[in-house]
Amino acid sequence: xxxxxxxxxxxxxxxxxxxxxxxxxxxxxxxxxxxxxxxxxxxxxxxxxxxxxxxxxxxxxxxxxxxxxxxxxxxxxxxxxxxxxxxxxxxxxxxxxxxxxxxxxxxxxxxxxxxxxxxxxxxxxxxxxxxxxxxxxxxxxxxxxxxxxxxxxxxxxxxxxxxxxxxxxxxxxxxxxxxxxxxxxxxxxxxxxxxxxxxxxxxxxxxxxxxxxxxxxxxxxxxxxxxxxxxxxxxxxxxxxxxxxxxxxxxxxxxxxxxxxxxxxxxxxxxxxxxxxxxxxxxxxxxxxxxxxxx
Amino acid sequence: xxxxxxxxxxxxxxxxxxxxxxxxxxxxxxxxxxxxxxxxxxxxxxxxxxxxxxxxxxxxxxxxxxxxxxxxxxxxxxxxxxxxxxxxxxxxxxxxxxxxxxxxxxxxxxxxxxxxxxxxxxxxxxxxxxxxxxxxxxxxxxxxxxxxxxxxxxxxxxxxxxxxxxxxxxxxxxxxxxxxxxxxxxxxxxxxxxxxxxxxxxxxxxxxxxxxxxxxxxxxxxxxxxxxxxxxxxxxxxxxxxxxxxxxxxxxxxxxxxxxxxxxxxxxxxxxxxxxx
Numbered sequence: 029x030x031x032x033x034x035x036x037x038x039x040x041x042x043x044x045x046x047x048x049x050x051x052x053x054x055x056x057x058x059x060x061x062x063x064x065x066x067x068x069x070x071x072x073x074x075x076x077x078x079x080x081x082x083x084x085x086x087x088x089x090x091x092x093x094x095x096x097x098x099x100x101x102x103x104x105x106x107x108x109x110x111x112x113x114x115x116x117x118x119x120x121x122x123x124x125x126x127x128x129x130x131x132x133x134x135x136x137x138x139x140x141x142x143x144x145x146x147x148x149x150x151x152x153x154x155x156x157x158x159x160x161x162x163x164x165x166x167x168x169x170x171x172x173x174x175x176x177x178x179x180x181x182x183x184x185x186x187x188x189x190x191x192x193x194x195x196x197x198x199x200x201x202x203x204x205x206x207x208x209x210x211x212x213x214x215x216x217x218x219x220x221x222x223x224x225x226x227x228x229x230x231x232x233x234x235x236x237x238x239x240x241x242x243x244x245x246x247x248x249x250x251x252x253x254x255x256x257x258x259x260x261x262x263x264x265x266x267x268x269x270x271x272x273x274x275x276x277x278x279x280x281x282x283x284x285x286x287x288x289x290x291x292x293x294x295x296x297x298x299x300x301x302x303x304x305x306x307x308x309x310x311x312x313x314x315x316x317x318x319x320x321x322x323x
Numbered sequence: 324x325x326x327x328x329x330x331x332x333x334x335x336x337x338x339x340x341x342x343x344x345x346x347x348x349x350x351x352x353x354x355x356x357x358x359x360x361x362x363x364x365x366x367x368x369x370x371x372x373x374x375x376x377x378x379x380x381x382x383x384x385x386x387x388x389x390x391x392x393x394x395x396x397x398x399x400x401x402x403x404x405x406x407x408x409x410x411x412x413x414x415x416x417x418x419x420x421x422x423x424x425x426x427x428x429x430x431x432x433x434x435x436x437x438x439x440x441x442x443x444x445x446x447x448x449x450x451x452x453x454x455x456x457x458x459x460x461x462x463x464x465x466x467x468x469x470x471x472x473x474x475x476x477x478x479x480x481x482x483x484x485x486x487x488x489x490x491x492x493x494x495x496x497x498x499x500x501x502x503x504x505x506x507x508x509x510x511x512x513x514x515x516x517x518x519x520x521x522x523x524x525x526x527x528x529x530x531x532x533x534x535x536x537x538x539x540x541x542x543x544x545x546x547x548x549x550x551x552x553x554x555x556x557x558x559x560x561x562x563x564x565x566x567x568x569x570x571x572x573x574x575x576x577x578x579x580x581x582x583x584x585x586x587x588x589x590x591x592x593x594x595x596x597x598x599x600x
Contacts, residue, residue, distance in 0.1 A: 035498065035504065038503060038505075039426075042420070042504045042505060042508075043420050043426055046416040046417065046420045046508075047417065047420055049416075050413040050417050050473060050474055051435075053413070053473030054435060057451060057469065058447075059439060060450075060454065061447040061448075061450035061451040061454060062442050062447055062450070064453065065447050065449060068449065068450060075452075075453075121343065124336045124339065124340065125340075129333055130333075135344070137584070137587055138347065138348075139340070139347065141347065141580065141583065144533075144579055144580065144583045144590065145576055146532065146551060146575050146576055147533055147535055148554050149575040149576040150576075152554065152558055152572050153350045153351065153354060154350060155562075156350070156353065156354070156565060156569070157349070157350050157353070162370070162565070164349070164350070164353040167369065167370055167371070201343075203594065206591060206594055206595065207594065207595065210595040259443050259445055262535055266555070283446070283449075287448075288540070296449045297450065300446035300447065303443070303446055304442060304443065304446055307441075
């Protein structure tokens with residue numbers, strides 16, 4: 029029957045019937061929640077009562093007036109520092125693996141492995157590394173006589189975020205590396221050879237020929253890293269519960285707590301939108317900077 | 324014949340990489356050393372010391388029963404199978420329509436998928452929660468399934484790259500013989516997308532297996548545990564019994580590592596084509 033229809037009619041039917049389910053899901057679980065989030069941020073709502081009252085900008089005022097939230101947000105910048113280090117490391121290892129190195133495929137498989145591991149399992153695994161009394165790290169430090177370095181890693185407010193930041197580096201360095209490696213392999217080899225023939229040193233070639241050809245990928249990796257660090261949630265949630273005394277809270281652990289522990293969905297929505305706004309601002313700044321650098 | 328020459332630079336590279344590998348291996352190595360020890364052996368020996376026997380599976384059997392891991396594996400696999408089928412069907416359908424036809428709202432459809440990919444998913448959960456609740460999916464396995472079921476911008480990009488490489492002449496030849504557009508999708512496009520489908524299936528399997536937030540938030544019931552939440556529950560009860568926890572962590576970690584080692588080609592293809600695009 030359908031064969032009898034003209035192709036232009038078929039086309040119309042096919043487009044609609046193929047897109048209806050995917051678009052319905054997209055609207056229901058992605059677009060609608062995003063819009064609803066904006067609406068909720070102007071409301072007072074406990075999450076289950078049928079009554080929502082209009083709050084105006086009160087939720088946003090509360091977010092910006094709340095010192096604890098911004099204290100928690102400042103912890104995200106510790107992760108950002110580790111994230112930048114992770115990018116430098118990823119790039120360095122990618123440069124190493126891009127040469128004719130024996131066993132480079134095996135190396136790539138090993139260095140990328142942490143990225144595919146289950147996050148909950150990784151978090152608890154590091155609990156046994158950094159535990160102050162029985163942790164394998166402190167055991168190792170004691171056994172080589174570095175007793176003064178064997179501190180309480182999760183117990184010290186100044187160190188705890190760095191420990192968690194290190195775990196993110198451990199897990200995500202391989203991801204950055206693989207993306208950089210793919211970009212390196214797509215840099216045309218003739219321009220590299222031309223630079224070498226012109227007498228450029230190894231370092232000069234990297235900084236003046238290879239990296240400028242990778243600006244878009246560096247931008248992308250930084251984008252992924254920044255979003256990742258602003259969205260840090262699972263590690264403090266699983267390992268420290270934000271402790272000691274809120275020293276390892278992040279913006280998102282506070283947001284989730286606000287919604288699902290204090291049942292203040294209006295305020296939690298305002299916090300979510302503030303975070304999305306922060307992502308957009310930081311990404312715009314980053315775009316501006318990298319664009320200037322590439323010109 | 325090439326002579327083997329000592330190259331200081333590559334020697335340095337090897338050293339650097341092996342240091343990194345040592346840092347990566349150290350935490351799982353300690354787990355492996357201790358997961359095979361019984362309680363007494365664990366308290367009496369160093370955490371770095373080899374167990375008396377690597378054939379002592381008592382901890383693993385214990386964990387399997389006490390953490391309800393059988394249920395967790397079953398639930399996780401159920402979610403993965405149904406959601407991945409959804410991703411493959413919907414992803415190929417959207418990519419077929421976007422890759423082969425011109426229509427008014429084409430740009431809007433692509434734009435919508437790109438736009439939502441910029442909104443961090445965790446931040447919208449407050450609102451998603453009410454949607455799931457109103458659909459009466461809260462505390463059912465369907466919560467996780469429907470949230471993973473729809474396709475996303477990464478999958479559409481990967482499929483589109485492949486569709487562009489399928490010559491349009493194939494479609495035209497089929498049309499000359501009177502094949503319907505749906506038939507072209509089913510018998511030409513879909514089979515030729517198989518390499519992309521393999522990549523997407525592997526990437527999504529890893530994604531869902533490692534997902535903690537959605538099951539934690541939407542499926543709190545004990546009978547709905549998945550691998551991540553079963554480990555969380557087990558940890559809250561027995562976090563001090565390290566030899567048991569070591570076994571539990573390994574049992575959650577190892578299946579996906581094995582999968583990765585077998586299908587690394589597809590994993591890298593997925594990561595790279597998503598990124599370089």
